[in-house]
Amino acid sequence: MRKTYNGLVASDDVTCRFRKGKVTVILGGSGSGKSTLMRQVVGLEKPDSGTVHFGDRELTSLSRAELYEYRKKMGMLFQASALFNSLDVFENIAFPLREHTKLADQVIRTMVKMKLELVGLRGVEGLMPSQLSGGMLKRIGLARAIIMDPEVVFYDEPTSGLDPISAGVIDKLIVDLNEILGVTSVVVSHDIESSFKIADWIMILFFGKKIAEGTPEEIQSSEDPRVQQFIKGSPEGPIPFTRTDKDFYEDILIP
């Protein structure tokens, strides 16, 4: 897949494969094009060139109505949780059910309670999103993402900005959902430690390019200096700190 924004290459001919029933983590620094890649995979943005396959269908050429049928098999947890401010927790989680099913209120209530129990937040149904902490928002967002029992769940930086305990809770939920319900999971992250904990497969992005992929062990023992620099988080190494190729002295001396 390839995608550019005003000449900036955000996805540089990336090919990726998310295996059924596995947790795949897309790792990369800020601005390395992780979110862009994920938005193309789920069809929120069209790639400039390239295709997306889900089962035996190609998603980029589908009509809106057809794409929506596939979306019902996907859940997504957004970086900012993206809960609706105007609805309380219960209605937020029930939203997809109310839109797509004709289930009775009683059934909806039971299903919402089950998901809340799963994310460990039963009892907050009546609160508004503005009354919740960051970690709770993520968990409610996750409850909403899985209310339709999706086959694939996408997570955009599920643990960034959270305290270590909340982050650990989210990591555990991702693993549990994967192991208990067999949900295929795609996680975008820059949190190295948690990625190695939850991943079956890791892909590393660097300025829109895929520079490595493999099992956590393979990545750990990779000889690529860029990969080593990234997983150790050292400022010195082959990954430049600045984005431009221009030499610093040239840049300040020659206007």
Next chain:
Amino acid sequence: MNALALLAVPGRRVIDGVRVLGRSGIFLSASIFYGFVPPFKLRSLPQQIDFIGTRSISIVVVTGAFTGMVLSLQGYYTLSKFGATGMLGSAVALSIIRELGPVLAALMVTGRAGSAITAEIGIMKITEQINALEMMAVNPLKHIVTPKIFAGLISLPLLTTIFDLVGIGGGYLIGVKLLGVNEGAYFGEMVRSVEFVDIYGGFVKSLVNGLIITWVCSFIGYTAVATTEGVARATTNAVVTTSVLILIMDYILTSFLL
């Protein structure tokens, strides 16, 4: 070469302008079209009518009353020069029903609800709520914009009617009760001079204004740059653009309806 470079900037502007026009047109037609495609979002229509319409009533009543009162005051002063103060009722009613009612009610709603529409949609965009709708297989246009446009089409004619009635009442208060114009003349002249086309014209204007407010404010929010400053700028931009469009459309419609 230089001459061409000079043309490049205005050329770019024109192309951008045409593009925005086209996109907003598609935006509007799609939003209206979804209003007729099941499943219907009947839940959010009353909410939007409440937000755009009901909560604008007080401001419309106040502005309507004072507009009627000042028209009466000014009209009495002018008409008394010709000894024609008996015409006061018809002067007040015609100005309000044909012009001031539709335009001022719409400008008040723009300031009150239009800016809020832009901000709400812009914030939904920044916080990825619009993407979340997409991911839940819910069409964001149909879910967010369609109810607003229909609420505007329903609310503005009603608000305009309230403005007209209160304005005529305010005119009555000043003209008849304060300045002593004959009550029979005030209403008699009014009934004789106001024709069906006047009321019809005011109604058409209020419908068009309801469309302009909800359409332009939604579109500008929907296409806002997804940052805090982007939404702030979009909100100001929406109020200014909508107000100017209301006045321009008012002129165009008047020239057609006359």
